[in-house]
Amino acid sequence: MKKIHLEFSVNGEQRSVLVEGYRSLLDTLREEVGLTGTKKGCDVGDCGACTVMVNGQPVNACLMLAAEAQGAEVLTVEGMQPNPDELHPLQEAFMEHGASQCGFCTPGILIMAKHLLDQNPLPTDEEIRFGLSGNICRCTGYTKIFDAIRTAGKRMAAAKAASVEA
């Protein structure tokens, strides 16, 4: 099958790959771009493990053709750190609260939680639960994930307030 030349930005870096037209964004990220942080839990859009951000919107990367990401900006878990020596507040909070057990759902949940907090740094418990309703975690009982998102949201809101004051 003829391959498609695809150019898009992944975590701020311009990438150029050749993929078959039927390739999903998920397989392309994992196998062509070499970023395996995004996981394949079901490949049919049910589990949310492969959630990435495309042009600022969370999507199931398994349900999106790579070709549809032509020219897009894609953010994966590997792009969450502001710099190599610093973690995103969500990553810190996930570690502190034990929100990651087997860790397979974690990349997708981190991206979804980032989207949630980017929209609304201080979500209610109901909003957190609703925001994560498309992401399956089978290990934690979600409780620790909720705790981590609340903690990260508060820190992000405080940091934002501090930067506004400064």
Add this chain to the structure above:
Amino acid sequence: MTKHDFRIVGKSVKRQDVIEKVTGEGKYTGDYHLPGMLYGKIKRSDIAHARIKSIDVSRALAYPGVKAVLTHHDVPKVLHYGSPHPRSASCTKDQYILEDKVRFWGEGVAAVAAISEEIADEALELIEVEYEPLPAVFDVDSAQSPDAPQIHDVGPGGNLVIPPVQIERGDVEKGFAEADLILEGWFEGGRPTPTYMEPNICVADWDGSGKLTFWTSTQTSFMVRGALAEVLGLPLNKVRVLVDHMGGGFGAKQDLFQHEFLCALLAKQCRRPVRMEFTRKETFLAGRTRHPFKMWLKQGFRKDGTLTARDMKIVYESGAYGSHSPGVTNVGTASATSLYRCPNVRLDGRAVYTNTPIAGAFRGYGVVQTYYAIDIQIDEAAEKLGIDPAEMRLRNAVREGDIAPSGHPIIGHGLETCISHGIKAFDWAGKRNADRTDPRNPAIRKGWGIGCEMHGSSAYPGIKEQGNATVKMNEDGSVTLLTGAAGLGTGAHTALAQIVAEELGVPFESVSVVHGDTDVVPWDIGAFASHTTYLVGSAAKMAAAELRQRVLARAAEKLQEKPEHLQMVDGIITVEGKPGQSLTVHEAMGPSRGIPAEHLIASGSYMPTKSYSFAAHFVEVAVDTETGIIECRKVVPVHDVGKVIHPIAAQGQIEGGIQQGIGHTLTEDYVIDRTNGRSLNAGLVDYKMPLSMDMPDIETIILEAAPDPGGPWGAKGVGEDPIIAIGPAIANAVHDAIGVRFHHYPITPEDVLEGLRRKARQDAGAA
């Protein structure tokens, strides 16, 4: 237990594996891409029981991009254990890699390797299989009928997987004669699946010397090594099994799966690495489930609630192969000797083959089923006798010295403490006396229930387990722990590092853990049975203690002191009574005064006996009498785990177990069409698990009520316990809410509505 001023153990230190998980750098099996790698796929049967008359792979083999096709003609004819525990008291050898027979809908009949997954998938369609259908059975009653088709040639016959497990203590007839109240009834449970997030996956690669390197997501890497070596005819040092991070297992990733053998064989034939990854559908079809069960339970009670006799017959549905059925039947049946003390018991446990997917090991291993029934019937008895359900359990809870299911006297009995503590924390009395209506919605009825459990921290005596650990002190004072225990997500490696750091007297950060390479780490029986912290932790503590002696001996030589006068805390070695004299571990280990640098290593091996953890779960539910939907609103799980090593990790285990238990009780059931064996909901949309919106508030309470001398500083297991008590707690709370008793799981909205209709008819009849 020695009195100990803990510096690391008991604290929620940063997990060792977690930074990789939150950055996406952690490698799971599917993240390994080898040059030249091929993709394997399995052709699955679309019939539940048949003999393969012929299988034609010529069109598949001719398809461009296909490199190999294997059928039963091409694989070693070695009967193997699906559940490969060579030290187990009973396990079944009833599987071939491929055979000229299929025993369940979805069983593999051929395997393809191709240059892409898509080509492999297309080639599967080109394989032509001609089946001769055989009569099939899809439930344990049909499978046990005298004229049932025999599914296996091995085993004791009559579709039994093993001879019945029969346990008798005391005099059951006398016990019933002494009873003021006798209750009996049937109980039943569906087929929940573990549904770990990472589908089963493996990668096989052979080198020029004929050595197989095998990456796989398994809880039992040494069992994989042993079974692969046995079936492929290789010495153990020619099979290297690697597992780094894994995306959950919950017990079910203990088995040796058909695709693992086939992946190795395809790679050998193609002389290229091959990867085989289950689709999500295949994790249902070819994974492992909990055992569906049917059970008859009869118990006698005195007026004061005391149990006088228990008579139980349980049948576990094994599915097409034995897998863990021997273990599940033994553990599940024996569990009914205990929890609530009863002097007279007569128990009969069976596992029966049917033409359905394979039931295997799953968190709560046979006990989920028995304690569900026992705890519901205890609740019924309390109601009939007019005794508070929590008080009823306190009166009957197992105590010190009672004989445990393992046959050993119980050392440390945490159940009474868990119940008493939970009564206060949950405000049991206040809630049970509260209004059951909801002012916001007249259709809602609230209810409160309790369930209890006890569970062993290890598979002993069913398996003669051994925990092993090796600890190395590097020249700079940093420490490396080598363990064969898999990290399936529980945080066990962190707990092991904490134990080593605590015992050795070094900072937690100076201990790193090496795991998951059978060529390097000490032999391990596998990460299961809630035993890693208990069993491997004890071995790690032994190794660390020996290493500490050797480090102190070396330091003593440098300090010109006697070793017994030295102590090591936080990596600093000091001399008793001489505050000025000290060495860092780094200084002690390095070269000086003609003493060369030294590399110290120590190992520990630990054979466990048996200890039990305990829990009482308190639950609030809200039942919508119009829709039948049961909402679990609040859970207070109270657990005794001996000594807690890492509180947050232990809480996480408990909360995750509650999530799975809520699913089992209310929504999860992998449904098989009982007319043809076909799977009806093999996917994450149709198989309903609790999601974020479904989770209740959980207020986890961990007690250190009954430490066990067998575990490090008294630590016991926690992984399986939380899934056991939540089920009956919910069922009992539902009864409290709407006055309807359910004897099965899952309790669906349809069941609730039907139950309410039945009750209304009964109430009308009574009026």
